Amino acid sequence: MIVQLTGKVNYPITLDPTVWIFDDRKIPFDELTQSIEKKENKVDEADQTALRLDREVFQQKINPPVNKSISKFEREKILKGTYVMPIHDFIQTAEIKSDAAIAKIITDTSNETISLKKLEQSYLLFSVDGKPVKDKGPVHLYVMDESDLSEPIKGVKKIVID
Numbered sequence: 001m002i003v004q005l006t007g008k009v010n011y012p013i014t015l016d017p018t019v020w021i022f023d024d025r026k027i028p029f030d031e032l033t034q035s036i037e038k039k040e041n042k043v044d045e046a047d048q049t050a051l052r053l054d055r056e057v058f059q060q061k062i063n064p065p066v067n068k069s070i071s072k073f074e075r076e077k078i079l080k081g082t083y084v085m086p087i088h089d090f091i092q093t094a095e096i097k098s099d100a101a102i103a104k105i106i107t108d109t110s111n112e113t114i115s116l117k118k119l120e121q122s123y124l125l126f127s128v129d130g131k132p133v134k135d136k137g138p139v140h141l142y143v144m145d146e147s148d149l150s151e152p153i154k155g156v157k158k159i160v161i162d
Contacts, residue, residue, distance in 0.1 A: 001138040003124075007104075007161035010095035017126035017138050020085050029082040032123060032142070033149060079130040084123035084142065091120055096161050105141060106158035116161070118143050125152060 005013040020026055096116065103119040105112040114122075125140040126133060133139060136154035143153070 001132060003139055003156055004158045005090060005094050005161070006158065008097040008100040009161050010097065011093065013090060013094050015090060015124075017085070017124065018132050020126050021079070021083070021130075023085070025089060026083040026085050026127075027123070029084055029125065032084055081127065081130055082125070083127040084125050087122050087124055087141075088120050091116075094161075100161045102162050104160040104162055105153050105156055106160060107153065107155040108136070108157065109155065112153050114143060118145055119159070121145065124156070 001016070001018055003015040003017065005015060100116060102113050103116055105114065121144040123142045123144065125142060126138070139156050140152040140154045141156050142149055
């Protein structure tokens with residue numbers, strides 16, 4: 001149930017998605033789909049700039065993650081939700097080397113190749129209804145430049161930066 005981030009990085013990382021359920025950086029899957037719908041409806045460049053700024057400010061607020069106290073109600077809600085984790089922070093921690101250009105997504109059945117820019121904007125689905133992803137798990141990768149969220153890369157076992 002782990003995912004390795006290796007290749008042309010200064011610090012190879014082993015990700016354990018089973019511990020992300022109480023991480024403050026997680027995002028409910030519903031919020032992710034709503035943000036995509038909003039982006040599709042807005043074509044104004046000024047709005048896109050404002051969204052980018054909001055995202056950067058939001059990222060600054062959640063780095064580093066803080067384990068805040070949660071109530072029993074919040075805990076029950078968390079343990080029943082479907083969540084994704086932005087991969088951006090993990091990529092920053094790994095420190096990709098300057099000569100890297102692509103990312104190879106290794107699964108049980110195939111290898112997919114995406115650009116580093118697409119990888120940085122991607123999210124890892126790690127929890128469905130409060131449980132770890134069992135069906136083609138441990139994580140599914142949602143590439144955010146795609147408007148169709150119905151086709152993630154499933155069964156991600158390793159991400160190799162090349």
